[in-house]
Amino acid sequence: MTTLRQQQKQRTRGALLTAARRLFVERGYAAVTVDDITTEVGCSRATFYLHFSGKPDVLRRIGAETVQQRAVSVYADLDEVLASGSRAEFAEWLRRAVDWFERNRDILPVWDEAVALEPSFRPIATEAVAELPAAMPRYLERWGQDRDDEARLRVGLLVTQLERFFTRWAVQGTLDTGETDPAVTLTDIWYPALLPPEQRHSTESD
Structure with a gap:
């Protein structure tokens, strides 16, 4: 009590x-x-x-809940989607991931600013991205222990591109998608990139 x-x-x-x-x-x-x-x-x-301990610690605590939510609700979800072998489900996942960015768009620029200004904050941001593949155990298992680093890097690159895409498209307005559904284009790029090479030609395409 x-x-x-x-x-x-x-x-x-x-x-x-x-x-x-x-x-x-x-x-x-x-x-x-x-x-x-x-x-x-x-x-x-x-x-x-x-x-x-200071401003970086405050922002770390503010971001902890947001980052933990992303790991649990977004990238654990991605683990399920990749296991399904469905491109259509992957496109839907991308739309949900963009929705996550939209819900958290106010704090993300603050996080980026702190990374640029505070050397002590960079390991915190690095760890936050590194934690995301940990929410994807089946994905890591499919790649195998000998390719674990590559599998994790691919998730990190996906996160980086999605963050940059959202910033340019929804925040800055400097990326015009026209009539194109960006989720479909991003699926063309990232769905095969997250599959081990031996699985890329044997998965369901829908």
């Missing part, structure tokens, strides 16, 4: 995370200071540092 003091600490921590996220989204990562966050909540810097 949590004590009143523990409940207060949890509320303060939650308030700091909520304030930090809102300020990061409104102003950008670099423009926000620890003092800005504590002023928003009405607590001291000392209280802030009881919960977090």
